[in-house]
Amino acid sequence: MSAVVTEPPRVDRETLTRAMRAAVDRLDDHLRLVTGYHLGWCDLEGRATNASPGKAIRPTLVMLTAEAVGGGPDAGLSGAVAVELVHNFSLVHDDLMDRDAERRHRRTVWAVWGDATAVLAGDAMLGLAQEVLLEDASPYAARASLALAEATRELIHGQALDVAFEARSPLTEPVSLAECFDMAAGKTGALLAASAEVGALLGGAPPAACAALRTYGAELGMAFQLADDLLGVWGSPARTGKPVFSDLRSRKKTMPVVWATRYGGAAGRELARWLAEPDAHDETDLRAAADLLDRAGGRAWAIEEAWSRIRSALRALDAAGLDDRRRERFDALARFVIERDL
Amino acid sequence: MSAVVTEPPRVDRETLTRAMRAAVDRLDDHLRLVTGYHLGWCDLEGRATNASPGKAIRPTLVMLTAEAVGGGPDAGLSGAVAVELVHNFSLVHDDLMDRDAERRHRRTVWAVWGDATAVLAGDAMLGLAQEVLLEDASPYAARASLALAEATRELIHGQALDVAFEARSPLTEPVSLAECFDMAAGKTGALLAASAEVGALLGGAPPAACAALRTYGAELGMAFQLADDLLGVWGSPARTGKPVFSDLRSRKKTMPVVWATRYGGAAGRELARWLAEPDAHDETDLRAAADLLDRAGGRAWAIEEAWSRIRSALRALDAAGLDDRRRERFDALARFVIERDL
Secondary structure: OOOOOOOOOOOOOHHHHHHHHHHHHOHHHHHHHHHHHHHOOOOOOOOOOOOOOOOHHHHHHHHHHHOOOOOOOOOOOHHHHHHHHHHHHHHHHHHHHHHEEEEEEOOOHHHHOHHHHHHHHHHHHHHHHHHHHHHOOOOOOHHHHHHHHHHHHHHHHHHHHHHHHHOOOOOOOOOOOHHHHHHHHHHHHHHHHHHHHHHHHHHHOOOHHHHHHHHHHHHHHEEEHHHHHHHHHHOOOOHOOOOOOHHHOOOOOOHHHHHHHOHHHHHHHHHHHHHHOOOOOOOHHHHHHHHHHHHHOHHHHHHHHHHHHHHHHHHHHHHHOOOOOHHHHHHHHHHHHHOOOO | OOOOOOOOOOOOOHHHHHHHHHHHHHHHHHHHHHHHHOOOEEEEEEEEOOOOOHHHHHHHHHHHHHHHHHOOOOOHHHHHHHHHHHHHHHHHHHHHHHHEEEEEEEEEEEHHHHHHHHHHHHHHHHHHHHHHHHHHOOOOOOHHHHHHHHHHHHHHHHHHHHHHHHHOOOOOOOOOOHHHHHHHHHHHHHHHHHHHHHHHOOOOOHHHHHHHHHHHHHHHHHHHHHHHHHHHHHHHHHHHOOOOHHHOHHHHHOOHHHHHHHHOOOHHHHHHHHHOOOOOOHHHHHHHHHHHHOHHHHHHHHHHHHHHHHHHHHHHHHHHHHOOOHHHHHHHHHHHHHOOOO
16 A cells, blocks of 8 residues: 555546536526536636646545446446535535635635625535436435435534534633544545445445445545645645645644644643634744644644554455455555545 | 415424424534524523424425325325425525524524524535435335425525625616516425425325426415515514515515516606615605505505416316315415415
8 A cells, every 4th residue: 555646546537527517507697607616617707717626536436336336337427426516515615604715726606706605506506416316217316315415414514513613722622532533524524435325326236335335435534534634734735725734824623633732742732722822823833833733743643543544444345345356446546545645 | 265364274283393303303412403493493592482483384285285195194294394494494594695683583593603503504404304305215205305406406596586686776787577586486486386296296196286286386486475575565573573664674676576666657666766775764764665666556466466376376276186175275275375464
């Protein structure tokens, strides 16, 4: 597991994009423009652009899983579109709630069109997701829709925790690591678990394989979030599309930060005091905080925890009954998630 | 159709409320509190209250339809819960978008807990709606879920139009009556149409009956919205839960207002000029505007249009194949909608 992988396992991005566009085309002119802009297809006036399409890790997982359990080449397509729509619903609403004005080097929907449009565009994508999946003629589509609806509830729970954590002082009301895991399991784990499960269901997998692939997705999701938490501090703005030290700037209670303030000794306690200060910080200050996080062991712990989640994900695959060639693709996806920028 | 009806046809409110509570109980503590407060079950601290439960016209229609086409007594229950959740998702998000601080004599969710919580509570109800319906073991549940997802898209389109209309001057960029009908068909018609269709589907009705009942619901919805538009001007605050002349105060482009400013002669043109004035108005002023709306014929037109929609709704029932006793209940519901306060 040491080779550096820079691309996820190939899925047919063109087919996926075509299906995404067909779904979004059902919206009215204004919401189609807003959604197309958010998805990187066009600029503010609707002119086609070549903005980075994002990693599409969730639809990749759906397509991969549906194919791996023996579904036809497009068995997972409606599910892939649906999970990508749910993911993007959550991004548009989260940006509004967190008042993040930039994503992928572009202004966010609320920052361009205002709160009402951001609420509506998110709502529209959440509704479309179920519509696309329920229109699939597969006998497994309803079960897949239910899995997606359950994951949506967990996703909202995760975001609700994130919002609630904002208000808590790292000194007087510290967030516990268990609470932080709960948030990450909701915000990231649930939809990756559902992606694997939806793919397995649409591909016609038996219950034991669905459960195994679901666990793979959930553990992969935790690894993915840990990698994202590290990128939020040490990732280059060119890669993340966000300002340098972004998560420290906004004092986000990410997993490495919570671990460090709890178990990171003197450096961790100093980091907690720094996070509790209400003042804005300049870049020298942010760099000092990042060093504290590193010295407290938060970075090393997050890397080890992410690898441990990847190992759990791969162990879960044992019960999925995949042949070696197919299994290799899930190994490659897992490595991609964790090695993409670390 | 002349007898005054003050109660909708009876459905088992206790069963409905129990099923609604079972759905909302899946949410985490905070979102359960927020949603329970919004639904009138508890106060801000979670203490049980006896707030008015609302008219529950949508779940009533689902239950009535499912039973009328021959489903068992609880055949429509999951659908009734689902449409009521979608309706309340839209109320919570609309209050946020419109910055309405009061509903049913209580502060709205965003006004109490802030924007993020209102976004999350609405999202959670929309997700729950699909979850509840898809868990129904009925072979028709997936088809009903799809009908609900389609209606959700139309509902969001209607609200998007409402938001867009806000910014248009009645003098230089007037909203046409066709646009206004489109908005009402989305905001109110779509979910009432889906309520009748979901009930018919869950009750096992053949396609022709489903289509007929769907049309009944759509026309009933337009009548309902017209009645609501009149209540928004002439309804008593005790009945509406909103300030007197509420829709004039906010210069809402309702159907009677748009009709009056377009086809209401001199009084209508004066009303358009009044609506285009940016200043706040006192109650004498608001009363004068209501008189202009009346003199321009907006009130009389809306009453006649509402009755015309009711007649269309009842005509649509001819194709539903209902016996006289069952048909009578749909007549009663239609009369209730239009006569409740006019």
